């Protein structure tokens with residue numbers, strides 16, 4: 001069983017479904033509202049646990065009404081929660097999400113996620129030391145990201161860094177990651193490059209291996225060799241929220257099978273994730289991933 005530590009955000013997602021996105025200054029009547037558990041860290045932890053990994057979550061929640069529900073939801077999925085810290089006098093992270101035509105727009109208020117510190121990560125050192133990989137995103141403070149990269153280096157544990165939301169990072173931090181997993185826009189921001197530059201050139205310039213997600217097209221990956229494309233799987237998209245999180249979790253879970261197999265399974269898992277509402281609604285179990293792969297082989 002793959003052992004993972006996820007260092008990242010935990011949010012309550014406040015989701016409004018509408019026919020279309022409103023224009024600036026416009027008020028629209030929506031179709032439906034739901035509050036669901038999210039946050040890139042929490043989502044990746046749940047997706048990895050559903051795919052069969054043993055997962056420890058390092059994160060923070062506030063002392064508001066959302067905190068209990070957010071922790072309980074992770075525990076219900078089998079995620080170990082002893083390194084989830086309760087921050088006093090602080091709200092839990094929230095994401096206000098609009099979904100229209102299968103696409104989304106998101107505003108995140110970090111709340112307690114902004115108080116996840118290097119000391120909190122250090123408390124999880126025993127779990128980190130015995131993990132196969134660390135999965136981390138960027139809805140937590142930059143100092144915590146750097147500290148996690150350095151702790152992982154000391155413990156010789158590979159880090160998969162999902163640089164979302166994107167910020168520029170120093171090249172010596174990126175060299176500490178085993179893989180970075182941006183989309184095209186995030187890769188340009190991460191490297192401080194011109195966003196109109198060809199993403200394959202940016203992949204070649206990156207100081208560490210890149211697995212680049214391209215939505216329905218699939219994912220490009222590169223270690224030593226030239227960038228290669230793994231085509232996406234055709235599904236009917238209901239809600240794309242959490243697709244990137246499912247992709248990253250699957251990549252980490254299946255990496256021991258080799259990079260190209262892991263990317264293929266990650267594309268399949270991400271495709272399945274968009275077929276239901278909510279960030280975690282469509283996150284698949286291994287049998288569903290295998291079924292989609294088999295269906296594609298037979299088509």
Ligand code: RIB
Pocket residue numbers: 009011012013037038039040043094095106108139241242243244245279
């Ligand atoms: O990646 C999707 C997630 O981004 C949502 O669940 C939301 O909480 C934001 O963090």
